[in-house]
Amino acid sequence: MTTMITQLLNSKNKTVSTLLLIFFIGQAFAQNKNLVSLASGVKILKAPASYAEFTERSSYVLYSPSSLIDESDKIWCSKGTTFPMEFVFELTELCKINKLFFNNVCENYDGIHTKELKVEYSSKSANEDYKLFGNYTLSKNKINEYPVDAEARWIKLTILSNYGNKEYVELSEFKVFCHPAQELSSTIRIDGTWHTNWQDIIFHQTGNTFTGDYEYDGVVGKVTNGVITRNELFFHWKEGNRQGTAKLYLNAEGNRLSGDWINSNNSGDFGVWEMQRKRAIGIDYKSRENANIVSASPIIPEKVVRDEAIEFDGQKIEIGENIVFNNVIFVQSKAILLESSYSELDKLVEILLKNENLKVELSGHTDNQGNVNLNIKLSEERVETVKKYFVAKGIASKRISGKGYGPSKPINDNKNELERKLNRRVEFKLF
Incomplete structure (x- = not known):
């Protein structure tokens, strides 16, 4: 990549070289986004017993499984030291993964840091066909990074040991840098009723823009200025005197939206916003030859489907x-x-x-x-x-x-x- 950029900078055709340079730099940056985070819509399917358990309404809880992937200074901490300790994370879609990141800078308790672990991945399902990224020994009080190269949607993280503490294990942050493995062939559909982790919300979509209505604690809420970019939704929300923004991601099956919201009036007021809809409208992906891709449109049983959609x-x-x-x-x-x-x-x-x-x-x-x-x-x-x-x-x-x-x-x-x-x-x- 470095050699290619140097050649482009020295090229006589400055217009072409500039465009190509922007393209290649954009590709490099695209590979450096952490998509295993609560803010990116990842779902925690399995987690070991923790010092503070995950709660649906307040997902950024210190020591809970969610704090391992919340991209903050909050730390995950185990409840005991019974190894192995297994996490399973579901990304919103199939991704091309290029780097694993572990922040092992933890509280100053002797032997509490994570030591040995392994990371596996699957493109088939959450329960089968896992392949090994690697077995790793983490340095304590340091950032540990490992290059990898695979396509996956499910990530299994298994902690095998710590540095000797008999009561607790801690790990500050786990990140997986990647980018989507597939292109979309059409704009996603999100209009209709969604069941959220506190009230229903109704989206009204026109092209790649949308608005919405909901109610929270007896106050009518409004969604405005909604924009759809790929499978990402960004919008403004307002309920009484509270207002802010939210960024959510639609999963490949088309039945779950998840991400985070922020209160613009109070920088300390934020959390996870998760939505489900009963009728899934799967994302349409462009086909790829010889690709091993999970179907984005699950079969719904007990319904007759015409041969021609x-x-x-x-x-x-x-x-x-x-x-x-x-x-x-x-x-x-x-x-x-x-x-x-x-x-x-x-x-x-x-x-x-x-x-x-x-x-x-x-x-x-x-x-x-x-x-x-x-x-x-x-x-x-x-x-x-x-x-x-x-x-x-x-x-x-x-x-x-x-x-x-x-x-x-x-x-x-x-x-x-x-x-x-x-x-x-x-x-x-x-x-």
């Missing part, structure tokens, strides 16, 4: 799966569609016109406010309005069925206006 509004959908229209909106308390609803309805019309063997079942739902019978009647009328729209667009009425359920099938508890808004919806499923 059906895509609705940028998302692959399955036969028999209930899909919520995100932008089908009616005049308040009436069964009159707003014009802004037409675009989303037309996308389903297009699917039905192209697939004449498919039928659609509609279902209408309301919140729990007001008279139950009137709500059922309103939901039935709204289903009928959508059906008439489809018929007017050329879909035979015999291919469309539907029912209004009123407030009987809520998707949450109707505790506040945000939850009630989500319960007021029209769904469809193909069969």
